[in-house]
Structure formats: structure tokens, C-alpha cells
Amino acid sequence: MTFNIAIDGLTASGKTSIGYSLAKRLNFNFIDSGLFYRYLAYYNINSTNFNQHTYDNLINCSNLSAFYSLDISQKASELSKDKEIRTLINQEIKKLTKKKGFVVVG
């Protein structure tokens, strides 16, 4: 695979739904960048060591119900305003998608 596909758009415009279906149809991997913020929020709320987790297990995940509670949504929104966290997540996604063949929604 020589390329990735990025899908952006307004909140609740269908990025995840279409991106996930597209990835399946093309046999690409799928990444929902929002899930990365929710994942960090989960660790932040549960006070688990911030640096000891891996993002690999977020590949091909969509709408993980445990990450859509109100407290995680609020924390994810708060964390997403932090420049360092945005840089960290962007770097992680760049690393994971280096191999190409990804649909990334954000």
C-alpha cells in the first residue's frame, strides 16, 4: 500500500461511519483520532501512569462504548486543547500510519 486516506469534517457529520466502512471495503486499517484523546482521558481520569500505554490497540477500533461516557468526553475535550498533547497524538498517529494503507478520521 502506498498511501493513506484522511477524512475530516464537522462533529457528527459521519466521519467515523464512512471511514470505518471505507477501510473495510479497501482492506485498509482504520484510525479514529478522537479515540486517542478519549484513551488519554481514560488514563488521566483513572490515574494510570500516563506514559505506560500503547496506542497500537486503537487501530481498527470504532465507537468503543467505554470511552464515550460524559466524564471521558469532557476530559478528552479538555486535553485536546493542550498543545503538547496534540503534538504527542499527532506524532503517534504519524508513527502508526507510516506503513500506509490507513483511513484516518479526525
Ligand SMILES: Nc1ncnc2c1ncn2[C@@H]1O[C@H](COP(=O)(O)OP(=O)(O)OP(=O)(O)O)[C@@H](O)[C@H]1O
Ligand atoms: N449517512 C448517514 N446517515 C444518517 N446518519 C448517519 C450517517 N452516517 C452516520 N450517521 C450517524 O450520525 C452519528 C454521527 O456519526 P459518526 O460518529 O460517524 O460521525 P463523526 O463525524 O465521526 O462524529 P464525531 O465528530 O463525534 O467523531 C452516528 O449516530 C451515526 O450513526
Ligand SMILES: Nc1ccn([C@H]2C[C@H](O)[C@@H](COP(=O)(O)O)O2)c(=O)n1
Ligand atoms: N483530531 C482530533 C480528534 C478529536 N479531537 C477532540 C474532539 C473531542 O473533544 C475529543 C474526542 O473526539 P471525538 O471522539 O468526539 O471525535 O477529541 C481533536 O481535538 N482533534
